Amino acid sequence: MPELPEVEVLVRHLAPVLVAQTIREVEVRRPKSVRPQSVAEFSRSALGMTITGVRRRAKYLLFDLRGSIDERVLIGHLGMTGRMFLQPRGQPLPRHAAVVLGLGAEVWVFEDTRYFGRMAFDDAALAGLGPEPFVDDFSADYLREALRGCRQAIKVKLLDQSLVAGVGNIYASEALFRAGISPRRAAGRLKPAELGRVRDSIRDVLAEAIRFGSTVPLDFAGRADGAGDGLFYYGRPPGAPDYYTERLLVYDRAGRPCVRCGTAIRKVVQANRSTYFCTQCQR
DNA sequence: CACCATGTTCCTTG
DNA sequence: CCAAGGAACATGGT
Numbered sequence: 001m002p003e004l005p006e007v008e009v010l011v012r013h014l015a016p017v018l019v020a021q022t023i024r025e026v027e028v029r030r031p032k033s034v035r036p037q038s039v040a041e042f043s044r045s046a047l048g049m050t051i052t053g054v055r056r057r058a059k060y061l062l063f064d065l066r067g068s069i070d071e072r073v074l075i076g077h078l079g080m081t082g083r084m085f086l087q088p089r090g091q092p093l094p095r096h097a098a099v100v101l102g103l104g105a106e107v108w109v110f111e112d113t114r115y116f117g118r119m120a121f122d123d124a125a126l127a128g129l130g131p132e133p134f135v136d137d138f139s140a141d142y143l144r145e146a147l148r149g150c151r152q153a154i155k156v157k158l159l160d161q162s163l164v165a166g167v168g169n170i171y172a173s174e175a176l177f178r179a180g181i182s183p184r185r186a187a188g189r190l191k192p193a194e195l196g197r198v199r200d201s202i203r204d205v206l207a208e209a210i211r212f213g214s215t216v217p218l219d220f221a222g223r224a225d226g227a228g229d230g231l232f233y234y235g236r237p238p239g240a241p242d243y244y245t246e247r248l249l250v251y252d253r254a255g256r257p258c259v260r261c262g263t264a265i266r267k268v269v270q271a272n273r274s275t276y277f278c279t280q281c282q283r
Numbered sequence: 284c285a286c287c288a289t290g291t292t293c294c295t296t297g
Numbered sequence: 298c299c300a301a302g303g304a305a306c307a308t309g310g311t
Binding site: 080 | 291
């Protein structure tokens with residue numbers, strides 16, 4: 001689920017169903033998921049608070065809470081496998097439900113198979129984040145300044161959250177394909193025009209993903225495959241094509257033909273992460 | 284069994 | 298001291 005577009009879409013879905021709700025019960029089923037706080041600390045901080053806003057910063061979810069005497073922000077991160085959704089009280093929880101917050105008729109579930117994600121009153125990580133991709137500060141000039149003299153590969157730099165916040169491993173490859181730039185180029189060696197293309201491609205690819213995600217309704221009644229279990233998921237009518245993977249042009253397409261020139265897509269490893277690109281289209 | 288996976292952080296190496 | 302690379306975290310899918 002989780003790069004900037006997925007988090008943004010989730011925020012838009014959660015905001016209308018969470019705002020004005022009050023947290024009446026707190027159940028931490030996985031203490032690690034509220035680190036660095038203790039379960040008791042987390043529970044005390046969340047209990048009785050009313051949700052006044054749901055926002056996003058990079059890949060973090062920000063939940064504005066207001067109590068009778070103060071306000072605070074609950075911060076969520078989905079890690080690699082996190083999800084959040086509401087389900088009716090009393091229904092069986094998923095195996096990896098990490099935190100369950102009781103609201104009115106429903107409970108708010110943070111589920112996280114690999115437990116890399118977090119839900120905590122801890123904003124330390126936000127301080128080091130670079131600009132959001134859609135703000136004016138994120139410009140070709142900004143990139144030129146920030147990457148001056150940098151010999152690291154551009155793909156690796158795009159994953160650096162202090163350079164630009166929210167790009168992950170999938171959209172880094174996708175953006176560079178659209179920009180026509182090899183992921184292995186030294187970041188500081190890119191020409192101004194190329195940095196402009198990198199910036200535009202990042203924005204385009206993220207915006208397109210948000211636009212697509214926003215058109216997909218959440219399914220409260222049952223799963224896209226028809227197995228109704230009371231949870232909600234990003235819906236896809238049974239038998240419909242999986243647009244999510246189809247609109248990715250290079251990611252996870254090693255060996256398959258480039259959509260533009262037909263050359264086999266290459267997979268390489270950079271900084272311990274897979275990178276996908278077309279050696280013909282990307283120089 | 285081996286390897287891979289949408290992310291972040293810590294430790295080691297140079 | 299800093300930059301860069303690699304492993305760890307934990308579970309599941311292929």
